[in-house]
Amino acid sequence: MIVPAPPSTRTTRASGLLAASGVLGLLERVPAWRGVLVLNYHRIGDPASSFLDHGVFSATPEAFEAHVRHLARRTQVIRLEDLPACLARGRGRRVAVTFDDGYRDNYEHALPVLRRYGVHATFFLTTGFLDGPALAWWDETAWIMRRATVDQVPPLDHLPEGLDLRGPDARERAIETIAETYKRLPAEQAEALMARLRDRARAPEHPGPSPWMSWDMAREIRDAGMGIGGHTVHHPVLANVDDARLASELGGCAERLRDELGVDMRMFAYPVGRPESYDARAVEQLRALGVRIACAFHGGFARPGHTDLLQVPRATVSVDMSLATLRLRAALPQRFATW
Known part of the structure; x- marks a missing residue:
């Protein structure tokens, strides 16, 4: 999985100093801005307790509650489906909250907090993960490397x-190397690379439980009034799949959301979401499927007149981000939430 870009050292230092001096509180009262800050979360939990990918942890449960408490008090949290109307309005401190992938901890840790504070969020579900217990490729990479019973993996295709x-730090560096290699390869070659790694690293099978929410959990999220969107069936890098696979990943995701949740796929998030991770084919197929809002994983701040609704920028939240940095991003997103 892509490791979220952490706030710059300058931003982190500035947010801490501004919070300590009281200036940050004043900035939160300056005239509001035009646009919508779309925040992107993945997992809620403690990465230190997991053998899976640490890069997809966005906040501990305690930090997430602090985030939501602040957003509820200081901003107007909107429904993502209301983004077009909000972009057409005047100034305001408007924020949308989104989650990618469909991790079980979203249900266990995030949903109760969102309900407690009356905050809306949209959950982008990778339907194949909810259908079966298999690990995602980034989590499997981390598991294999952290639990490998060999000291060296011999040369492989694409890892000469x-x-x-x-x-x-060797195993952490190996995880990063594999992830970046995987994201560059055509889908079939990437999946073949994972199969060879399983064989050569001699790691034990992941014992479970599955990290994914169930469809019953997704139904409870829906019934709580939260938004539901698509995130493909198997989370491939869409720019690296052929036309047939692209159609099955997008159309199949829409079909499963309709069958299990009775939800039409009107919102979508691109897997990985970098500019090079999807292409015009994906954008046009989503348009044909009736998707109205599609989110990327870069950029951070949706501005009136500058936002393509099928390539909406988001600001990622990482587990090492302080509350002060989140506050600074929400106070001045046009300055601190773009990258």
Whole structure:
């Protein structure tokens, strides 16, 4: 999985100083801005307790509650489906909250907090993950490398130097190397690479439980009034799949959301979501499927007159982001939520 870009050192330092001096509180009272800050979360939990990918943890449960408490008090949290209307309005401190992938901890940790504070969020579901217990490729990569029983993985196609797993940070570097390699490869080659890694690293099978929510959990999220969107069936990098696979990933996702939740896929989030991770084919197929809002994973701040509703920028939230940094982003998103 893509590791969220952390706030710059300058932004982190500035937010801490502004909070300590009281200036941040004043900035939160300056005239509001035009546009919508769309926040992107993935997992809610403690990465230190997991053998899976640490990069997709956005906040601990305690930090997430602090985020939501602040947003409820200081901003207007909107429904993502209301984004077009909000972009057409005047100034306001408007924020939308989104979650990608469909992790179980979204249901266990995020939903109760959202309900408690009356805050709306949209959940983009990878339907194949809810249908079966298999790990996502980024979580499987982390599991295999952290639990490998060998010290070196021999050279493989696309990893000609192999992987040296010796040393205190070697396995973390290997995880990053595999992830970046995977995202560059055509889908079939990427999946073949994972199969060879399973064989060569000799890691034990992941014992469970599944990290994914069930469809019953998704129905409870829907019934709580939260938004539901699509995130493909299997989370491939869409720019790397052929036309037939693209159609099955998008159309199949829409079909499963309709069958299980009775929801038409009007909102969508691109897997990985970098500019190079999807292409015009995906945008046009989503348009043909009736999708009205599609979110990317870059940019941060949706501005009137500058936002393509099928390529909406979002500001990612990472587990190492302080509450002060989140507050600064929400106070001045046009300055601190774009990257």
